[in-house]
Amino acid sequence: MIQSAVVVKFTYEDYLLFPQDGKRHELIDGEHFMSPAPKTFHQSILGHLFTAFSNFLKQSKLGKVFMAPTDVVLSDLDVVEPDLLFIASANLHFITENNIQGAPDLVVEVLSPSSRKTDEMIKRKLYQQYGVQEYWIVDPELQMVKIYRMTESGYVRTAELSSEKNEILTTPLLPGMEIELTAIFE
Secondary structure (H helix, E strand, O other), X not given: OOOOOOOOOOOHHHHOOOXXXXXXXXXXXXXXXXXXXOXXXXXXXXXXXXXXHHHHHHHHOXXXXXXXXOOEEEEOOEEEOXXXXXXXXXXXXHXXXXXXXXXXXXXXXXXXOXXXXXXXXXXXXHHHHOOOOEEEEEEOOOOEEEEEEEEXXXXXXEEEEEOOOOOEEOOOOOOOOOEEHHHHOO
């Protein structure tokens, strides 16, 4: 007799019972992903990005920006904590007191050694599946940013920017916002 493996899928209700232990807990298709707290350079980059978004959004009123830890509930089996996320004004109804209920318009993940595969492959597919319009992958080691934008056929990498070339981050979601790459990798 052949026994099949039982696959346990965690739900958002299970997720709420995970310990508050300083680690990042996420669910992707009901599978539990956990990563340690990010390193200081990661947090420095994230801080620079958050400040740039916040300062721009104070003037433009085009939406709201949040940084981790902020739960994004895409479904009962998909709950993530992106490093940074932008919600456009048209989607502010996704914001609840406890979390974000739906796909952000833009998500930024800053790579860590423990999250590289998850961010580059698994989360990219997840964000595409749920219709996140733009996904930035920030690589602290190479001081680069990969930008994926949604098209009719899914994500297309539209740019790979480098701080070495003193390139500028922009997005059609936030017309007029410009972020110098050298500034975020200081």
